[in-house]
Amino acid sequence: MIEAFEKLSLYFTFPFVRYALIAGTLIALCSSLLGVTLVLRRFSFIGDGLSHVAFGAMAVATVAGFTDKMIIILPVTLLSAILLLCTEKKVKIKGDAAIAMISIASLAFGYLIMNIFPQTSNVSGDVCTTLFGSTAILTLTTTEVIFSAILSVVVVSAFIIFYNKIFAITFDEDFSRTCGVKVTALNFLIASLIAVIIVLAMKLVGSLLISALVIFPALSAMRLAKNFKKVTIISAIISVLTSLLGIIISILFGTPVGATIVAVDVIVFGLSFAFGAIFNLN
Template identity: 65%
Template sequence: MSEMIDKLQMYFQYPYVRYAMIVGLLIALCSSLLGVTLVMKRFSFIGDGLSHVAFGAMAVATITGVTNNMLIIMPVTIISAVLLLRTGSNTKIKGDAAVAMISVGALAVGYMMMNIAAQSGNKRMTSNVSADVCSTLFGSTSILTLSLTDVWVCVAMSVIVVAIFLIFYNKIFAVTFDENFAKATGVRSDMYNLLIAIVIAVIIVIAMNFVGSLLISALIIFPALSAMRIFKSFRSVIICSVVISLICAATGIIVSILVGTPVGSTIVSADICVFFIFTITSMVLKRGK
């Protein structure tokens, strides 16, 4: 035990480890807040779909040589999120089908463009593309190269996300549970759906470099599903989801340091373990009644 503590103390002397912990906890906080809303609105898969869109946008940015790829990734992901959350009963393509279509399409186009670039004969581009694909899909390397600027950007965006959620909590609650009733009472549900879409897109783009585009949906969904196993009220589920997400993020980062496993997949594994624990606890509590 003392050896593990000494190892953690040694690693936390390095700035990039402290940066990873800060960013990881902030992403976990933001993901858990909006994850409950997505699960209850039956848009759980939107995180996976938008992460694939972000991957496709990253491929375009890499191929075109854009210095700051966020100039392409962020707008494209936000637009896709708006289009997906606006799909309703009056559209020919339903929400789940739209998510699947955009998700698979963006991933396929992104991979194809990366493949074309890799076969172009440019060795420098081939090397960069390979690194970008690995980092974007699995979040395996970029978390170790976070700068202080990246941390402050994540802090600023997290503060904005939390502030939006707290300020518009009642409206988000109304839109989440019964959008038609919310409209009847005068709530501008379309505007709040747009707000939710933009916030989700921002969270996904930030989290993409941390856990990877293939694991983002798990980070959003599992804490909410775990909390819903035991708690029933919206506020209780939100609070429990946040606590679970923060604990799993911290645990995953610490375990990845001690064992040497990938950060993103370790965090998701912790979320899965908690989900099974809460599921078993829920079954025991129901039998005890």
């Protein structure tokens, strides 16, 4: 135990470790806020679909030689999120089918493009790092951390300002519309926030594991509380703590950051489920 603390103390002296913890905390907080809304609206899988869209956009940006890949990734992911959330009731391909279609197509085309136009000699390694996060979170620059902080402030601020309206459309979109709530505009806002979260989370857990960051804290919180506000707060606390613990474990034992965070999330969900069942909270 003493050796572990000494090792952590040593690692904390390195800027890249502090950057990883800061970015990880911010991303986890943002993911948890909208996670509850997405789960309740039966859009739990949207994070996975959009993450694959982001992967495809990243592949195109890489092949095109963009230094700042966010120029491509963020707008493409944003557009896809808007199409999925804002037009869900106006198209013939509904909900999970649309998400699955976009997810599979983006993942396949992204991988195909990276193989046809390889930028390095280790395409498989590049793909693995993008999909599973690997140690990408430990290579963040100061600029990327500042960018993450700015976007995180935007997401949290928007959620707090529009909390009541987000709560309303989460449970009854049609009734909210009759009460004068601008549902389309709010769906646009939620879609935009989700897109930002997906782009931020890519380096933390990778494209394939982003859904876990959105879903598990929300599901764990739902085992412990029934009030929407309490569930949201508990979800945020769980998400931040599990992300920090996952990053620390990854640093100590050299495990992949993304997979470690998800493993911790799964364990916490199991404990929350058991706790809720024992004390009849479910």
